[in-house]
Amino acid sequence: xxxxxxxxxxxxxxxxxxxxxxxxxxxxxxxxxxxxxxxxxxxxxxxxxxxxxxxxxxxxxxxxxxxxxxxxxxxxxxxxxxxxxxxxxxxxxxxxxxxxxxxxxxxxxxxxxxxxxxxxxxxxxxxxxxxxxxxxxxxxxxxxxxxxxxxxxxx
Amino acid sequence: xxxxxxxxxxxxxxxxxxxxxxxxxxxxxxxxxxxxxxxxxxxxxxxxxxxxxxxxxxxxxxxxxxxxxxxxxxxxxxxxxxxxxxxxxxxxxxxxxxxxxxxxxxxxxxxxxxxxxxxxxxxxxxxxxxxxxxxxxxxxxxxxxxxxxxxxxxxxxxxxxxxxxxxxxxxxxxxxxxxxxxxxxxxxxxxxxxxxxxxxxxxxxxxxxxxxxxxxxxxxxxxxxxxxxxxxxxxxxxxxxxxxxxxxxxxxxxxxxxxxxxxxxxxxxxxxxxxxxxxxxxxxxxxxxxxxxxxxxxxxxxxxxxx
Numbered sequence: 232x233x234x235x236x237x238x239x240x241x242x243x244x245x246x247x248x249x250x251x252x253x254x255x256x257x258x259x260x261x262x263x264x265x266x267x268x269x270x271x272x273x274x275x276x277x278x279x280x281x282x283x284x285x286x287x288x289x290x291x292x293x294x295x296x297x298x299x300x301x302x303x304x305x306x307x308x309x310x311x312x313x314x315x316x317x318x319x320x321x322x323x324x325x326x327x328x329x330x331x332x333x334x335x336x337x338x339x340x341x342x343x344x345x346x347x348x349x350x351x352x353x354x355x356x357x358x359x360x361x362x363x364x365x366x367x368x369x370x371x372x373x374x375x376x377x378x379x380x381x382x383x384x385x386x
Numbered sequence: 387x388x389x390x391x392x393x394x395x396x397x398x399x400x401x402x403x404x405x406x407x408x409x410x411x412x413x414x415x416x417x418x419x420x421x422x423x424x425x426x427x428x429x430x431x432x433x434x435x436x437x438x439x440x441x442x443x444x445x446x447x448x449x450x451x452x453x454x455x456x457x458x459x460x461x462x463x464x465x466x467x468x469x470x471x472x473x474x475x476x477x478x479x480x481x482x483x484x485x486x487x488x489x490x491x492x493x494x495x496x497x498x499x500x501x502x503x504x505x506x507x508x509x510x511x512x513x514x515x516x517x518x519x520x521x522x523x524x525x526x527x528x529x530x531x532x533x534x535x536x537x538x539x540x541x542x543x544x545x546x547x548x549x550x551x552x553x554x555x556x557x558x559x560x561x562x563x564x565x566x567x568x569x570x571x572x573x574x575x576x577x578x579x580x581x582x583x584x585x586x587x588x589x590x591x592x593x594x595x596x597x598x599x600x601x602x603x604x605x606x607x608x609x610x611x612x613x614x615x616x617x618x619x620x621x622x623x624x625x626x627x628x629x630x631x632x633x634x635x636x637x638x639x640x641x642x643x644x645x646x647x648x649x650x651x652x653x654x655x656x657x658x659x660x661x662x663x664x665x666x667x668x669x670x671x672x673x674x675x676x677x678x679x680x681x682x683x684x685x686x687x688x689x690x691x692x693x
Contacts, residue, residue: 324412331422339425347429358441362417 241268242276243291249284250276253291260294262334282329286322289315290329293338316345424448428458452574459570472498472512472520480509498522500544504537516566516616518542519576523564538566538578538592549578549590552597565614565621567635572619577635579621581614585640587633602640 239255241264259265264277279287296311316323323342330338350358359365416422427435427448435458439446448454472484482498501510501522510524513536524535539546568576575593582588589598614621620632620641630643 321412324416327416327422328412328419331419331425343422343425344429346426350426351430351434355437355440358438362413363442364411364414 244278245284245287257294257298312341514566516568519568521566567616
């Protein structure tokens with residue numbers, strides 16, 4: 232099947248089996264994929280585990296834009312970045328995980344900046360609930376009761 | 387890690403209210419990945435970081451790490467702002483005044499009053515300042531002789547260090563030029579450099595907490611120079627004779643260059659160092675600003691400052 236493909240195209244297969252045909256220059260914006268291509272351990276189809284089709288499509292969209300607009304004004308790209316990362320929280324965090332796992336530096340930069348903007352004014356309690364999985368009940372209850380409970384659990 | 391995850395599961399199991407949430411959310415996955423969390427924390431302003439130290443032990447550990455602090459200050463280097471100025475109206479009286487450079491002029495103006503209790507009840511003088519640290523000098527009477535104590539402090543955290551006594555400095559009556567060298571984007575440590583007219587440098591390093599003396603051979607006098615200014619890894623002096631000296635703090639070398647002629651400098655004695663990277667001609671209220679670019683060895687003017 233690889234013969235039907237142009238030489239500088241790669242197929243990326245998402246975790247749920249969907250395939251994307253992507254120019255190699257775009258795909259190698261992911262360092263992880265770049266390493267695979269350079270080591271020649273990849274055939275034309277590269278599996279991208281842990282990243283579903285929805286997220287993979289977004290990552291590819293971002294990389295394509297950055298590849299095309301290399302010569303474009305940096306401010307245009309910045310506008311695109313800020314619009315791109317401005318989406319629902321769930322997608323945002325899935326994107327970060329994907330960008331980190333696939334090592335896409337530009338995307339990771341833009342996403343982390345966005346998360347930082349979102350949380351910089353938040354309270355400690357809010358952060359605990361959002362990032363550490365604390366329940367509101369836990370926040371309202373005094374901390375040391377929990378410490379006693381947790382310590383007892385381990386013994 | 388397994389213990390941590392176990393603990394979290396147990397806590398959730400105990401609460402039992404939202405048991406549908408059996409797998410951790412994406413945010414939790416991110417927060418459990420230290421590399422990712424660090425990337426996000428690096429992009430937060432210092433104020434948020436100080437607040438978030440109390441989120442958890444892990445966050446405290448990440449934020450307090452010295453490498454993290456270094457990376458953070460590198461990142462914000464270009465966006466950092468001077469928040470205020472300390473100044474004396476009258477150099478014969480040690481009354482310290484301050485002015486805020488923020489939009490809200492009277493909010494959060496730092497003071498140095500925490501230094502009043504250090505040593506004896508003598509007033510202190512600011513001798514040098516560099517990237518948020520301040521070097522003060524305070525007199526102390528020992529056996530009917532006055533000694534000078536030197537204190538390095540951070541007005542934001544109100545932490546200070548009393549430099550160990552070095553007799554030739556603390557008992558000396560000659561006026562010494564002293565300069566603080568601190569670049570948080572390169573190293574968390576600072577150095578204090580005393581310059582004596584006989585080309586001797588006494589250098590205190592906070593990394594080793596000790597003094598070091600070096601002598602440089604230089605035939606010309608480094609007299610009549612302006613106060614030294616630390617910038618870009620070196621202390622710079624301008625002299626009246628159109629000579630520019632710089633002392634490379636890491637290499638501990640004194641280098642002399644001739645100033646290129648500049649019609650923008652009216653008079654050297656009207657020049658004062660007033661900020662992190664700029665040398666400003668200060669005539670009561672800011673009039674103009676000159677930037678010495680040591681890379682291209684020329685002066686650049688920037689009239690854009692507004693006070």
